[in-house]
Amino acid sequence: MNKGDKKLVNKTNQTAWVALSSGCSFIFVLLSSVILSRLLSQGDYGTYKQVMYVYSTLLGLFTLGLPSAYAYFIPHESENSTRSLVGKIELLFWILGGIFSLFLYLGASYISILLNNEELADAIAVFSVVPFFLLPTMGIESVLACHGKAKLIALYNTITKACMLFTVTVPVLLYRGGCETALKGFVVASLVNLITGQILKYIVLNKGKKRSEVSYRDILNFSLPLLFANIWGMIVNSSDQFFLSRYFGRDEFAIFSNGAIELPIVGMVVGACSIVLSPVYAKLRNKGQDIKTEVYRLWLSVFEKSALIVYPFLIFTIIFSDFMVVSLFGEGYEKSSSYYAIKTIKYFLHVMTFGPLLINSGKVKLYSRAFMVSAFATVITTYIIVNNCDSPLAIPLVTTVIRIVTIMYFLYLVAKYLSVKIYMLFPWKRIAQISIIALIVSVILKIAVECIGFNEGIISFALLILIFCVLYMILAVFFKLPYFMILKTAIK
Numbered sequence: 001m002n003k004g005d006k007k008l009v010n011k012t013n014q015t016a017w018v019a020l021s022s023g024c025s026f027i028f029v030l031l032s033s034v035i036l037s038r039l040l041s042q043g044d045y046g047t048y049k050q051v052m053y054v055y056s057t058l059l060g061l062f063t064l065g066l067p068s069a070y071a072y073f074i075p076h077e078s079e080n081s082t083r084s085l086v087g088k089i090e091l092l093f094w095i096l097g098g099i100f101s102l103f104l105y106l107g108a109s110y111i112s113i114l115l116n117n118e119e120l121a122d123a124i125a126v127f128s129v130v131p132f133f134l135l136p137t138m139g140i141e142s143v144l145a146c147h148g149k150a151k152l153i154a155l156y157n158t159i160t161k162a163c164m165l166f167t168v169t170v171p172v173l174l175y176r177g178g179c180e181t182a183l184k185g186f187v188v189a190s191l192v193n194l195i196t197g198q199i200l201k202y203i204v205l206n207k208g209k210k211r212s213e214v215s216y217r218d219i220l221n222f223s224l225p226l227l228f229a230n231i232w233g234m235i236v237n238s239s240d241q242f243f244l245s246r247y248f249g250r251d252e253f254a255i256f257s258n259g260a261i262e263l264p265i266v267g268m269v270v271g272a273c274s275i276v277l278s279p280v281y282a283k284l285r286n287k288g289q290d291i292k293t294e295v296y297r298l299w300l301s302v303f304e305k306s307a308l309i310v311y312p313f314l315i316f317t318i319i320f321s322d323f324m325v326v327s328l329f330g331e332g333y334e335k336s337s338s339y340y341a342i343k344t345i346k347y348f349l350h351v352m353t354f355g356p357l358l359i360n361s362g363k364v365k366l367y368s369r370a371f372m373v374s375a376f377a378t379v380i381t382t383y384i385i386v387n388n389c390d391s392p393l394a395i396p397l398v399t400t401v402i403r404i405v406t407i408m409y410f411l412y413l414v415a416k417y418l419s420v421k422i423y424m425l426f427p428w429k430r431i432a433q434i435s436i437i438a439l440i441v442s443v444i445l446k447i448a449v450e451c452i453g454f455n456e457g458i459i460s461f462a463l464l465i466l467i468f469c470v471l472y473m474i475l476a477v478f479f480k481l482p483y484f485m486i487l488k489t490a491i492k
Contacts, residue, residue, distance in 0.1 A: 025157040025158075025160075025161045026262070028161035028162055028164065028165045029161060029164075029165075030261065030328075031165055031169075032164065032165050032168055032169060033257075033258065033261065033328075033329070034328050034329060034458075035165075035169045035172075035173075036048060036168070036169060036172065036182060037254075037258060037328075037329040037330060037333065038329070038330055039169070039172050039173060040172065040178060040179065040182070041178075042251050042254050042255075042332060043119075043250055043251060043254075044178045044179040045179075045254045045257075046117075046249075046250030046251055046252075046253045046254035046257070047117060047119050047120055047123050047179045047250055048123070048179045048182055048183065049253060049254060049257040050115055050117060050120055050123075050245060050250060050253060051120070051123050051124055051127050051179075051183060053238065053241050053245070053253075053257075054104075054111055054115075054124060055104075055127070055130065055131070056238075057234055057237075057238040057241075058100065058103075058104075058234070059131075060230035060231065060233060060234045061227070061230065061231055061234060062096050062097075062099065062100040062103075062131065062135070063093070063096065063135065063138055063230070064092070064096065064220070064223050064224065064226075064227045064230075065222075065223035065224065065225070065226025065227045065229070065230055066089055066092060066093060066096075066138065066139065066219070066223045067138045067139035067142065068139075068142075068222075068223065068226055068356075069089055069139070069219050069222055069223050070086070070089060070139040070142035070143050070146065071139075071142045071145070071146060071356070072222055073085055073214050073218075073219070073222075074086075074142075074143065074146040074147075075146060077212060077214070078210065080209070080210035081210040081211065081212040081213070082205060082212075083205040083206075083209070084209075084210065084211050084212035085212035085214050086143060086201065086205055088212065088214070088216060088219060089139070089219060090136055090201075092216070092219070093135045093136045093138055094132075094135070094136050096135055097131045097132040097133070097134070097135030097136060098132055100131035100132070100135060101128050101129055101130070101131045101132040102128075104124055104125075104127065104128035104131065105124075105125055105128035107124075108120070108121045108122075108124035108125045108128065109121045111124055112124070114246070115242070115245045115246055116245065116246050116249065116250075117245070117249075117250050119179070122180065123179050123180060123183055126180050126183045126184060126187070127183045127186065127187065129187055129190075130186060130187055130190045133187075133190040133191050133193065133194045134190050134193060134194065136194060136197070136198075137193055137194055137197035140156065140197045140200065140201065141153050141156075141157075143201060143204065143205075144156070144200065144204060147204050149204055152200055152203070152204070155200075156196060156197065156200055159192075159196050160189070160192065160193040160196055160197075163188075163189050163192045163193070164185075164186065164189035164193075166189075167185035167186070167188045167189045167192075168182050168185040168186050168189065169182070169185070170185070171184070171185050172185070225365065225368060226368075228368045228371075228372070229367050229368035229371050231375075232368060232371030232372045232374065232375040233371045233375075235375035235378065235379060236371060236374050236375050236378050236399075236402075236403065236406070239375075239378045239379055239382050239399055240256075240382065240395045240396045240399040241253070241256070241257075241260075243382050243383070243385075243386050243395050244256050244392055244395055247386045247392075248392045252392055254333075255333055255335050255336050255339070256336070256339050256392070256396070258325060258328075258329045258333045258336040258339075259325060259333075259335070259336030259337065259338065259339025259340040259343065260339055260340070260343050260396070261340065263310075263313060263314065263317055263344065263347070265309060265310055265313045266310055266313075266314070266347050266351070292417070292418050292419060295357070295418060296418045296420060299352070299357075299414075299418070299425065300425075300427055302352065303351070303352045303425070303426070303427055304427040304430050306351045306352055307351055307427065307430060307431055307434055308430070308434060308481065308482070308483065310347065310351045311348070311351070311431065311434045311435060311438060312434060312437070312438040312468075312472055314344060314347055314348060315435060315438040315439055315442055316438060316441075316442045316465075316468050317340070317344065318340075318341050318344055318345075319439075319442040319443065319446055320442070320445075320446065320449075320461075320464065321337040321338075321340045321341045321344075322334065322337040323449070323454075323456055323461065323464070324337070324340070324461060325337045325340060326456040327456045327457055327458055327460060327461035328458065328461070331456075338393055339393070339396055342393070342396045342397050342400055343396055343400060345400060345404070346400055346403050346404050346407065349404060349407045349408070349411070350407055352425075354407075354410045354411065354413075354414050355367070355410075357414060357417070358410065358413055358414065358417075363413055363417065366413055367410070367413075370406055370409050370410065370413075371406070374402055374403070374405075374406040377402050378398075378399055378402050381398050381402065382395055382398055382399060385398055408422075411425055430481075433479055433481060434481070437472060437475045437476060437479065437481075438472060440475070441468055441471045441472050441475065442468065444471075445464065445467065445468060445471075449464070
């Protein structure tokens with residue numbers, strides 16, 4: 001095995017651990033949604049999801065692009081000065097977290113008016129302390145990944161998300177509480193998150209007292225251009241939620257939220273690739289020789305492995321979207337399946353993370369500008385739609401189309417940087433093999449389920465997934481898809 005192959009094996013191993021931790025995280029979050037959907041009324045659940053929407057939407061604005069600073073600066077710091085650098089970035093997060101919390105507390109009533117939900121004001125006031133606890137933990141995965149501590153990332157995500165599941169759902173179950181009970185549990189979980197993150201940072205960064213030469217100005221000069229990309233991205237990603245909430249009410253927002261869930265396997269793979277590849281691209285950026293060939297090789301390798309894992313489940317869940325949402329959330333959320341099918345289409349293109357490569361190749365301004373154009377197009381088009389169409393499904397349909405066009409532009413930038421044609425970024429032969437096999441198995445199962453009259457339920461859905469995996473893997477082995485090679489590489 002040559003040096004390049006050894007690096008790929010090591011990155012695959014790191015990515016596997018990060019993906020595992022992301023998978024655990026997404027599963028706990030999904031379980032929380034499943035349980036709360038059944039314990040809370042649709043109105044209370046809609047309010048809870050609106051609070052999460054407000055937080056996630058404003059998060060990009062108040063973090064100033066700082067989470068990416070860890071992966072950008074740490075690879076070039078000495079071991080003795082890394083602690084100082086992390087301390088500087090963390091201090092900025094403490095300040096921003098305090099400002100964010102104050103903004104939520106003072107602006108709660110205005111936000112409730114904006115989203116057309118009177119009960120939202122009290123809910124946001126209860127939740128308002130959370131940013132102060134959570135912002136200092138932003139980017140901890142990058143810190144650990146830069147030090148090769150992928151297993152600690154898995155430990156961190158498992159502990160914090162399991163705690164969140166327990167503190168959010170158990171009080172609601174025991175005391176028959178509502179939205180505010182769940183949010184108080186979230187506050188407790190965020191405090192545990194903060195404590196756990198600080199302990200892990202101390203374990204990794206307990207050596208070295210040398211002062212970092214990276215100044216606060218250097219950090220902000222890097223992060224502020226990303227802020228604009230985050231602002232535009234925030235508008236793009238939150239537009240459909242805003243318009244659905246304001247024009248169709250919190251009940252429809254609850255239905256949309258359960259349909260807009262991200263398939264856990266997608267978050268596992270895309271998130272893990274982003275965390276692991278960011279410091280890799282940062283190191284490659286400063287190499288003297290032409291590194292485009294190495295980056296392109298890495299791109300194709302990661303894309304193929306990601307598609308092998310993600311594509312089968314994307315195809316299966318889209319075909320079984322109605323069965324899936326009813327099994328998970330109950331019959332009251334059957335309409336969520338349409339939202340899921342629409343929102344999931346973009347992941348066929350977004351299975352490969354392009355942000356870290358564009359940022360570390362000096363394309364930040366183009367990256368931000370593309371999001372700006374996408375944001376204006378999304379807001380204007382969606383506003384026209386809500387004033388001329390009575391169907392809420394038209395909103396995510398339009399925003400998804402615009403999102404796909406934006407992704408294609410980003411892929412064009414990647415292709416231009418790597419000096420290849422855009423179609424060369426896709427491992428077409430492998431994609432065709434995966435898609436055909438997954439489609440055949442999914443359609444056969446769909447026909448069988450309808451003929452047998454298989455009833456929805458969590459156990460039934462789990463059984464369907466198991467049957468799909470078994471049948472798919474049988475065909476995958478027959479067509480010599482390299483799943484065992486990926487597994488062998490990941491566990492080395």
